[in-house]
Amino acid sequence: MKALIIAAGEGKRIRNLSRDLPKPLIPLLGLSLIERVILSAREAGVREFVVVVGFKGKRIMERLGDGSRYGVKIDYIENPDWRRGNGLSVLKAKGLISGKFLLMMADHVFDPGVLKDLLGRSVDKGGILVIDRKRREHIDVEDATKVRIEGELIRDIGKGLKDYDGIDCGIFLLSEDVFDAIEESIESGDDTLSGGIKVLAKKGRMRWFDIGERFWVDVDNEESFKTAERLLLKSLVKETDGPVSRYLNRPISLRISRYLVNTKVTPNTISWLSFSLSMISGLIYFLGGWASIAIAGLLAQVSSIIDGCDGEVARLKFQVSRYGGWLDSVIDRYADGMIILGMSYASWIIARNYMAWVFGFLALMGSLLNSYTAIKYDQIVKERKVRFRFGRDVRLFVIMLGSLTGLIFFTLIFLSLITNAENIRRLILVRHNT
Amino acid sequence: MKALIIAAGEGKRIRNLSRDLPKPLIPLLGLSLIERVILSAREAGVREFVVVVGFKGKRIMERLGDGSRYGVKIDYIENPDWRRGNGLSVLKAKGLISGKFLLMMADHVFDPGVLKDLLGRSVDKGGILVIDRKRREHIDVEDATKVRIEGELIRDIGKGLKDYDGIDCGIFLLSEDVFDAIEESIESGDDTLSGGIKVLAKKGRMRWFDIGERFWVDVDNEESFKTAERLLLKSLVKETDGPVSRYLNRPISLRISRYLVNTKVTPNTISWLSFSLSMISGLIYFLGGWASIAIAGLLAQVSSIIDGCDGEVARLKFQVSRYGGWLDSVIDRYADGMIILGMSYASWIIARNYMAWVFGFLALMGSLLNSYTAIKYDQIVKERKVRFRFGRDVRLFVIMLGSLTGLIFFTLIFLSLITNAENIRRLILVRHNT
Numbered sequence: 001m002k003a004l005i006i007a008a009g010e011g012k013r014i015r016n017l018s019r020d021l022p023k024p025l026i027p028l029l030g031l032s033l034i035e036r037v038i039l040s041a042r043e044a045g046v047r048e049f050v051v052v053v054g055f056k057g058k059r060i061m062e063r064l065g066d067g068s069r070y071g072v073k074i075d076y077i078e079n080p081d082w083r084r085g086n087g088l089s090v091l092k093a094k095g096l097i098s099g100k101f102l103l104m105m106a107d108h109v110f111d112p113g114v115l116k117d118l119l120g121r122s123v124d125k126g127g128i129l130v131i132d133r134k135r136r137e138h139i140d141v142e143d144a145t146k147v148r149i150e151g152e153l154i155r156d157i158g159k160g161l162k163d164y165d166g167i168d169c170g171i172f173l174l175s176e177d178v179f180d181a182i183e184e185s186i187e188s189g190d191d192t193l194s195g196g197i198k199v200l201a202k203k204g205r206m207r208w209f210d211i212g213e214r215f216w217v218d219v220d221n222e223e224s225f226k227t228a229e230r231l232l233l234k235s236l237v238k239e240t241d242g243p244v245s246r247y248l249n250r251p252i253s254l255r256i257s258r259y260l261v262n263t264k265v266t267p268n269t270i271s272w273l274s275f276s277l278s279m280i281s282g283l284i285y286f287l288g289g290w291a292s293i294a295i296a297g298l299l300a301q302v303s304s305i306i307d308g309c310d311g312e313v314a315r316l317k318f319q320v321s322r323y324g325g326w327l328d329s330v331i332d333r334y335a336d337g338m339i340i341l342g343m344s345y346a347s348w349i350i351a352r353n354y355m356a357w358v359f360g361f362l363a364l365m366g367s368l369l370n371s372y373t374a375i376k377y378d379q380i381v382k383e384r385k386v387r388f389r390f391g392r393d394v395r396l397f398v399i400m401l402g403s404l405t406g407l408i409f410f411t412l413i414f415l416s417l418i419t420n421a422e423n424i425r426r427l428i429l430v431r432h433n434t
Numbered sequence: 435m436k437a438l439i440i441a442a443g444e445g446k447r448i449r450n451l452s453r454d455l456p457k458p459l460i461p462l463l464g465l466s467l468i469e470r471v472i473l474s475a476r477e478a479g480v481r482e483f484v485v486v487v488g489f490k491g492k493r494i495m496e497r498l499g500d501g502s503r504y505g506v507k508i509d510y511i512e513n514p515d516w517r518r519g520n521g522l523s524v525l526k527a528k529g530l531i532s533g534k535f536l537l538m539m540a541d542h543v544f545d546p547g548v549l550k551d552l553l554g555r556s557v558d559k560g561g562i563l564v565i566d567r568k569r570r571e572h573i574d575v576e577d578a579t580k581v582r583i584e585g586e587l588i589r590d591i592g593k594g595l596k597d598y599d600g601i602d603c604g605i606f607l608l609s610e611d612v613f614d615a616i617e618e619s620i621e622s623g624d625d626t627l628s629g630g631i632k633v634l635a636k637k638g639r640m641r642w643f644d645i646g647e648r649f650w651v652d653v654d655n656e657e658s659f660k661t662a663e664r665l666l667l668k669s670l671v672k673e674t675d676g677p678v679s680r681y682l683n684r685p686i687s688l689r690i691s692r693y694l695v696n697t698k699v700t701p702n703t704i705s706w707l708s709f710s711l712s713m714i715s716g717l718i719y720f721l722g723g724w725a726s727i728a729i730a731g732l733l734a735q736v737s738s739i740i741d742g743c744d745g746e747v748a749r750l751k752f753q754v755s756r757y758g759g760w761l762d763s764v765i766d767r768y769a770d771g772m773i774i775l776g777m778s779y780a781s782w783i784i785a786r787n788y789m790a791w792v793f794g795f796l797a798l799m800g801s802l803l804n805s806y807t808a809i810k811y812d813q814i815v816k817e818r819k820v821r822f823r824f825g826r827d828v829r830l831f832v833i834m835l836g837s838l839t840g841l842i843f844f845t846l847i848f849l850s851l852i853t854n855a856e857n858i859r860r861l862i863l864v865r866h867n868t
Binding site for chain 1: 760763782802810864868
């Protein structure tokens, strides 16, 4: 299936940000707006794109090229009439696209998950429009295109609707019917895409699809640009984030990732950086002495924060790989091990009691098995059957606190108890939820 | 979909084993023959059964009841003509079964996996017969029903075929057509099921399905009974079994499981028993002294052997549960941890060198992460891209050897190196195979 992207308009209201760039090329968290649209569709399985360009179209074509850099194929259509209604841009694709196709706007930012669900729908005639039925603070209702629905059909669409049920999100799954509909609309004096959709709606051929909890933003001024950035970052918070992650690590790591996405640093490099910090932390414990122990503890917490960045950057730049995620999880375990090894040695040096090693062993076992049991346990967390999650974020935070206060022997005892108790709790919880 | 099971015959040639039992009730590795057939079909998703009984039918009905004990529904049909051809037994189900159905013999033992594949096939008319195209030593070719095939169709079937392509395994996926076919066959003087199948074959309505590498046995005398037992046990050897498991642990654990299936001991109880042995092993190391260390090492190896039995018994008695497998894997990790903890303490007591603890830590980390990486790695092993597997079986065997020779410090160093090197090897192998 092909995707058609409309990237012809000028975007006057965002000139501050765009400077001399056409709006689709405005950079947002490491990718230009149109790159994000293309990669979102790619993630949902689309490999062929047709981009309609107009205002500064050459710049867009130069940037995206034939699409091979993104692992897709991109063809272009130039629309010299870009100053007129956007229905004309869509109409330019007539004859170049057959069967059902995805239609998107180059300046909309949205949760890529919506496409995966949408593309599963069948469209023989007419089409499906993604709409937003929630009242969201950031939407400029005045300027938005509204829709009125009845059952599964769209009954009316337009900016001027007084009574409406949702907002047009600018994402469509369409059949070729739309081209005739736009022509019909143009004949009656309306050259917008909404005009064409309205023609289909009046014939009872336009259905809707609710975007639900997922976010979307029509970027057309500085304010909505900032909203898009904020919502994109917010979407990186995981359901399985523990309390320390949610309130401390994630807010910091998101700020770091926001910077890192504009560099060439890869997610795997970040994973190894976090790992190296943990290794250094473990080694510093071996130096002994309060100052070293405190520094080592702080370093452990820093590595815990950095450890959030690899996944964030990967998701923001569509560089997620199954191997990358797995590699990260394996080296995180080694990182945990080295830190606890260092703590055990330091405790033993201080207390000269072999029980430091025994508790170190138990803490290591408990920690590694926390991660081992997490695979099953997180399925339950995601189903919202359990809300509290005692994980790596909490462990490393406790280690930092224990190291700063010099109570590392006590911290090892505490970790031995809490991590292993947590594992037993999980064994029981999983038993009752499978 | 329903399954029809023919359990009407007498089975004269197996009287030695059956004594006063009807053949379908002869116990084999913890389950009677017919129970195994029912549970195999249940595992493939079948929930409704019709059993045709004849010789000592009452005993069978008493034993199986309404099937609720097996989580299925069982109805019975009595065939007073059980002394005549088995086509009559099948014909008794006419009118009681609609649409496609599975037909099996109560005295056949086979790999349950075959049903999962077979039931995915569609059958509108005629049917599909599972055949064996391999020459297997244990099959009594003289007495077997042979088939001749052409393309995907069965052309002829019968005991007397001189040229043939495979053996009838006694497992069928049939449409209701078979009832008319049997009636037609009876009219022409042949009251066997094969007669009916032959009628369908001649009409080009009978297809075949190759059982492939999977085992099956028609149990009709003492020799084939023993073959069935042997092949069932052999099917428990896993592709991911490491070398020590394959040549030492598995042969012993299979002998133990063969005994355990006839008791009420559950797989989970066996898991906990193996775990307890490891815990005791770990504690005995704390006693110190060569004798204690040697005993602890032996106990670790014994627990490794017993650890194979839980899965074996579970699979033999259809008691496999996802939770059970997971629980086993989690407590195995604790078992590993306790043994290595004990070894580290004993090494430290002997050498009075804290490096014993450091290597203990590294060995523990390497061992636990062996299991952590195994989840991904085993996918590659199963695809036969890699043959060697360094796993728990090898680790515990090395621990036993090290303990018997008193070289536990050296063993910890060795395990630290080998387990962590193996993890690095896996990181690289998985990278190149995903």
